[in-house]
Amino acid sequence: MTQASPALHLTGVTLPDGVTRDLWVSAGRISVDPVPDARPLPGGWLVPGLVDAHCHIGIDPTGPVPVAEAARQAEIERDAGVLLVRDCGVPVDTRPLQARDDLPRIIRSGRHLARRRRYLRDLGLELDDPAELPAAVAAQAAEGDGWVKLVGDWIDREAGDLAPLWPDDVLAEAVAVAHRAGARVNAHVFGEDALPGLLAAGVDCIEHGTGLTDDTIDQMARQGTALVPTLINTAEFLTIADSAGRFPRYAAHMRALHARRLSTVAAAAEAGVPVFAGTDAGSSAGEGIGHGRIADEVIALAEAGLPREQALGAASWAARDWLGFPGLVDGASADLVVYDEDPRTDLAVLRSPRDIVLRGVVHPGGGRFKTSTRRPSRD
Numbered sequence: 273m274t275q276a277s278p279a280l281h282l283t284g285v286t287l288p289d290g291v292t293r294d295l296w297v298s299a300g301r302i303s304v305d306p307v308p309d310a311r312p313l314p315g316g317w318l319v320p321g322l323v324d325a326h327c328h329i330g331i332d333p334t335g336p337v338p339v340a341e342a343a344r345q346a347e348i349e350r351d352a353g354v355l356l357v358r359d360c361g362v363p364v365d366t367r368p369l370q371a372r373d374d375l376p377r378i379i380r381s382g383r384h385l386a387r388r389r390r391y392l393r394d395l396g397l398e399l400d401d402p403a404e405l406p407a408a409v410a411a412q413a414a415e416g417d418g419w420v421k422l423v424g425d426w427i428d429r430e431a432g433d434l435a436p437l438w439p440d441d442v443l444a445e446a447v448a449v450a451h452r453a454g455a456r457v458n459a460h461v462f463g464e465d466a467l468p469g470l471l472a473a474g475v476d477c478i479e480h481g482t483g484l485t486d487d488t489i490d491q492m493a494r495q496g497t498a499l500v501p502t503l504i505n506t507a508e509f510l511t512i513a514d515s516a517g518r519f520p521r522y523a524a525h526m527r528a529l530h531a532r533r534l535s536t537v538a539a540a541a542e543a544g545v546p547v548f549a550g551t552d553a554g555s556s557a558g559e560g561i562g563h564g565r566i567a568d569e570v571i572a573l574a575e576a577g578l579p580r581e582q583a584l585g586a587a588s589w590a591a592r593d594w595l596g597f598p599g600l601v602d603g604a605s606a607d608l609v610v611y612d613e614d615p616r617t618d619l620a621v622l623r624s625p626r627d628i629v630l631r632g633v634v635h636p637g638g639g640r641f642k643t644s645t646r647r648p649s650r651d
């Protein structure tokens with residue numbers, strides 16, 4: 273249901289190859305062959321539509337939001353240049369947003385799968401018995417868009433520290449169920465102890481991953497498991513620790529994970545683990561993570577040590593390829609962002625998209641996106 277829109281003619285430096293070329297857009301699709309009567313769109317740097325690979329459209333730091341508010345969140349992402357979102361778990365049915373041509377594409381993971389009192393209230397499906405996990409995974413795989421979200425670890429209040437939610441044999445069966453259904457599995461993990469069981473089970477992506485060690489990084493690299501480190505979320509670990517005074521071991525653990533979070537991401541990237549950009553927008557971490565902050569995450573990845581071009585690819589062409597979406601090739605949906613300057617030279621350029629083309633329709637850039645888009649926390 274592509275809207276009728278005028279044909280476009282763009283000339284610019286296309287990424288990732290950096291070649292200056294002409295592209296045309298007709299009926300919502302990219303053409304490398306000239307299209308008559310195309311409206312020229314001023315050139316610049318043409319970047320395949322940005323990707324937020326860990327985003328929650330449908331929640332804010334206070335919890336679930338109505339669909340109209342979820343649509344507003346999606347508009348904020350679009351105006352920041354994010355045209356493809358991997359939702360990492362919401363309790364809201366966002367399928368109505370997928371029917372709107374003016375909103376980013378959303379790959380839904382369905383509901384977080386957790387255990388009773390072992391995740392944020394009101395967000396996950398809380399299972400009473402861990403043995404229920406494989407059946408719950410099957411149900412979410414049938415509802416979602418090819419991804420299922422597990423909570424891999426969370427504070428165990430009796431132990432006073434992070435602890436895994438699931439026995440290893442249950443995880444192995446649950447991941448096998450997802451894979452047989454054609455779905456991939458992503459898992460929230462902060463600490464060290466849940467990682468061996470999740471990786472042995474064959475999960476496809478680790479979210480946050482602050483507890484990775486040399487051994488688990490090696491295993492991810494061997495298996496091709498992706499990492500979405502959500503650095504603007506893990507920056508809030510000190511705030512989380514400060515508010516966890518009743519659990520001193522947990523607080524100390526979160527501080528230790530925070531202290532090594534950048535070097536952990538650098539080590540994973542260096543070892544060849546595929547690293548992608550995800551903001552965790554919608555999360556209540558710290559003061560809450562607002563939508564529209566993909567530029568901050570890309571800059572944080574570069575600060576952790578990824579080369580600038582790799583950090584940009586982690587939020588564009590590389591992430592699109594991982595999720596099964598093409599870049600700026602003939603016949604692809606015209607989903608791209610135009611910048612006046614080269615974002616490979618200065619990633620802060622990502623804060624000022626000039627034009628955003630989604631399904632062939634031009635949306636003006638949303639102006640400058642700064643780090644001040646935080647929302648109030650739930651308490």
Ligand SMILES: [Zn+2]
Pocket residue numbers: 326327328360552555
């Ligand atoms: Zn999240």
